[in-house]
Structures are given as C-alpha cells and as structure tokens.
Amino acid sequence: MQITVVITTHDRPELLREAIASVEAQRFDEWDVIVVDDGSRPAVTLSPLQGGRIRLLRNEAAQGPSEARNMGMRTATGETIFFLDDDDLLGADALARINAAFQGDASLNCLFVNVESFGSEAEGTRHNQMRAVTRVLATMGERLEDAEDVLRLHSDLLFAALLERIPMAFQRVAIKRAQLQKVGLYRGQGFEDLEWYYRVALRCTCGLLVAPCYRVRCEGQSYFSRPEEKQRLIDTIIHIRKGLLSLDEVAATPLLKRLTTASLANAHFNKAYYAYQNHQAFPWRNFFDSTVSGLYWHHFSLAGKALKNRIRQAITRQH
Secondary structure, X not given: OOEEEEEEEOOXXXXXXXXXXXXXXXXXXXXXEEEEEEOOOOOOOOOHHHOOOEEEEEEOOXXXXXXXXXXXXXXXXXXXXXXXXXXXXXXXXXXXXXHHHHHHOOOOOEEEEEEEEEOOOHHHHHHHHHHHHHHHXXXXXXXXXXXXXXXEEOHHHHHHXXXXXXXXXXXXXXXXXXXXXXXXXXXXXXXXXXXXXXXXXXXXXXXXXXEEEEEEEOOOOOHHHOHHHHHHHHHHHHHHHHHHOOOHHHHOOHHHHHHHHHHHHHHHHHHHHHHHHXXXXXXXXXXXXXXXXXXXXXXXXXXXXXXXXXXXXXXXXXX
16 A cells, blocks of 8 residues: 655745655565655755655745645545644654554544644653543543554544544544545634544544654744744634534534534634633624533633722722
8 A cells, every 4th residue: 555645834844854764774675755845945856765665745935734735635646644733753664664554454544643842842741642532432441451453443532532632643644645635625724623533523433543654843833832822722613613503414413513513602602712811802703602511510610700800900900
C-alpha cells in the first residue's frame, strides 16, 4: 500500500529537514512525500538527491495550514494519506504499523495515530495527552489496555466523545484517499481545522493505532501560553459547534443533535466564564445561550458574580 505523507511548512527549514529525515528513515518502503511550502521566505528547496519520492508544492503567499493540507490532499496519489507537521517526527515503525493496520482490517478507512511527546516540555504534555485519550475512550466504554494493535471505534460514540475534547492522537490521521470525497477538505483557518476531525468521525470507519509512533515536539510552541489564543479558541469552538448542527448526520440523529446542542451551550458558558475570570466585559448573550439545555447551579453562581462585579464597578464610577 502506497502512503503519501503530506508535510505543510512555513519558515522552519531546519525542522522541516528533520521531519523529512524521519520519513526517509522508515522501516517501510512504499511511501512518497508532498511538502507544501506555505509562503516561506526564503522559499523551501530540496536536495537533488530527494527527487522523485519527495515533491514540492508552494503557495507564494501564506494561505494557512488548512489550505496547505488541502493542496497536499488534492495532489496526493497514494492509497493512504498521512499528515505530518513540520516540527514533528515519525517513529521508525510508524508507516509500517499504519500499513499493517489497514491490511489487517479491510473495512477501516481511517486510522488515528497515538502520539508520544519529546522536547523540554514533553513530560507535562505526555501526562495531559494520556489523560485526555483515556477520558475520550472511557466515554465510549473503551480502554487502551484492551487492544493490542488497533482499537476499533464506533462512529457515533466517537463523535460524541470528541465533542468534549480532541486529544492530539485524534488529530494525527491516516485516511484512505478514496474516502476523502465523502469526508471533504479542511474548512476555515487556524483552530477551525478541528471541525474536519468531526466529519472524519462521522463519515469514516475509524480505528486508533495504539502504539504511540507519532512524535510531537514540545518546545514551548503551544497556544496555551498565549492568552489571546485561548480567547480565539473559545470563539472558534462556538463557531464549530454551530456548524456541526447543520451536518446531515447530526441533523438526522436526535441524540447527536441533542449532544451537540449541549456542547454548544457549554462552549457559550466557557466564553462567559473566561470573560468574568479575565475581567472583560461580561458577554450576557453568550451566558443566556448557555442555558438552552437547562439552568444549573453554575449558571446562578456565575450570574451572581457577574452582577456583583457590575454593581461594584457602578459604585466605583460614582465615586
């Protein structure tokens, strides 16, 4: 089975060389690479020795990772497409394990690949990701310990579990190229690319490759250290949840529609709570939208705190 590895890159030539080298070192020979240079300055160049198996595409002006991945997907010719970020690496057996998983179960058309972290901040990331994966699987009644190689995942249960969180392992995807017509391409920019994984969950027969063979670099590049990115992520989650309600699979399934509506309400509440916690203008519209699935004690608690703040600010202005 031929596997096309799509690597999108922007202004990280040294890291890109490491990512490509990790593909070249695979204990599996049926691969090719598409590098999508998304407006790097200077432009990416490849060694003449890499010709043939490694193709280079370029956007003269940066379009963002989602559109760069779409360009790679449109150009890929392998039976399976796998995505590698330019700052990450593949374990030496990664492609061999992906190939074995698909060969071992012809009904699979998508495979999520478990991750391991490396770098100066690897330990904390490793713990957080393992906990997140464990919680997602527990929501579906599954455990990593119960699978030797590949854990088969039920589509609706997976979608519902990912509404709470999408761990890194569920953002590292090997997908059959023939399935892309049904799933579609990435949409939007930045965090909006997370929406694609929900369509994958709904429209593919999925499995999780248990062995952590995708290596995630952890060197302080996470958005969690930047408050403005947290705010943008919260807003994007609300936007994505609204869009999910219009998917045919969700609209036609009362349980998925109810779960998505509840998840959207929770996202609205998180926006209101974040604003309160960071002394921003309180978004009452988001707060009221968060009550669509019911009023709970945390609504009364947050509303009370927000009103106290408003009264305190009014008194301060009078003096």
